[in-house]
Amino acid sequence: EVQLVESGGDIIQPGGSLTLSCAASGFTFSNYAMGWVRQAPGKGLEWVSDISATGADTYYADSVKGRFIISRDNSKETLHLEMKSLRTDDTAIYYCARLVGEGYWGQGTLVTVSS
Amino acid sequence: DIQMTQSPPSVSASVGDRVTITCRASQGIHSYLAWFQQKPGRAPKTLIFGASILQSGVPSKFSGSGSGTEFTLTISTLQPEDSATYFCQQYNFYPLTFGGGTKLEIE
Numbered sequence: 158e159v160q161l162v163e164s165g166g167d168i169i170q171p172g173g174s175l176t177l178s179c180a181a182s183g184f185t186f187s188n189y190a191m192g193w194v195r196q197a198p199g200k201g202l203e204w205v206s207d208i209s210a211t212g213a214d215t216y217y218a219d220s221v222k223g224r225f226i227i228s229r230d231n232s233k234e235t236l237h238l239e240m241k242s243l244r245t246d247d248t249a250i251y252y253c254a255r256l257v258g259e260g261y262w263g264q265g266t267l268v269t270v271s272s
Numbered sequence: 273d274i275q276m277t278q279s280p281p282s283v284s285a286s287v288g289d290r291v292t293i294t295c296r297a298s299q300g301i302h303s304y305l306a307w308f309q310q311k312p313g314r315a316p317k318t319l320i321f322g323a324s325i326l327q328s329g330v331p332s333k334f335s336g337s338g339s340g341t342e343f344t345l346t347i348s349t350l351q352p353e354d355s356a357t358y359f360c361q362q363y364n365f366y367p368l369t370f371g372g373g374t375k376l377e378i379e
Contacts, residue, residue, distance in 0.1 A: 201372055216367070219367070258322070259325075259327060260306055260308070260318035261318065262316050
């Protein structure tokens with residue numbers, strides 16, 4: 158059974174930093190591109206970032222480019238999202254997801270950016 | 273960026289009905305389209321990928337069709353548990369983009 162389990166969500170002040178992690182299991186992690194999708198309270202889904210299966214290629218939404226860094230450790234089957242210079246509009250549930258082809262989602266982790 | 277326009281934004285239907293949700297891409301995306309179901313307080317769940325391929329474990333009452341710029345999700349024999357918000361998403365080009373969602377209410 159495919160499982161994606163996020164962690165690291167927290168309440169953080171504007172300008173702060175936070176790193177999210179996603180532990181994957183139930184599939185060959187190193188064969189798949191992975192990504193992060195967020196959902197602000199009461200809003201729709203917004204793609205944030207993707208990383209290729211090897212980690213060689215990364216992609217970012219304009220809204221986070223230059224502030225967020227996606228990475229992966231295939232030996233540990235984990236995905237990370239390092240978030241810097243956080244803003245109030247980054248407040249959202251962040252989902253780890255495998256979106257290309259047969260898709261799977263984690264349960265999400267809440268990031269609240271507030272003073 | 274590719275814009276994904278979903279319609280209708282909301283729909284109300286009765287138990288046993290069939291509903292169709294449409295997603296239009298601002299440019300051709302071949303069949304690189306997925307459909308997701310999200311219930312309140314829950315993570316999204318993949319229903320369809322490749323425009324028409326049913327995700328394993330998803331009931332056959334859900335079906336998808338289309339290619340290029342026009343896509344549809346059809347849900348047949350509606351049941352109360354189908355009440356949810358449905359999203360489409362293209363994964364042909366970065367940035368990946370989602371439709372605005374369709375809220376389905378079962379009367």
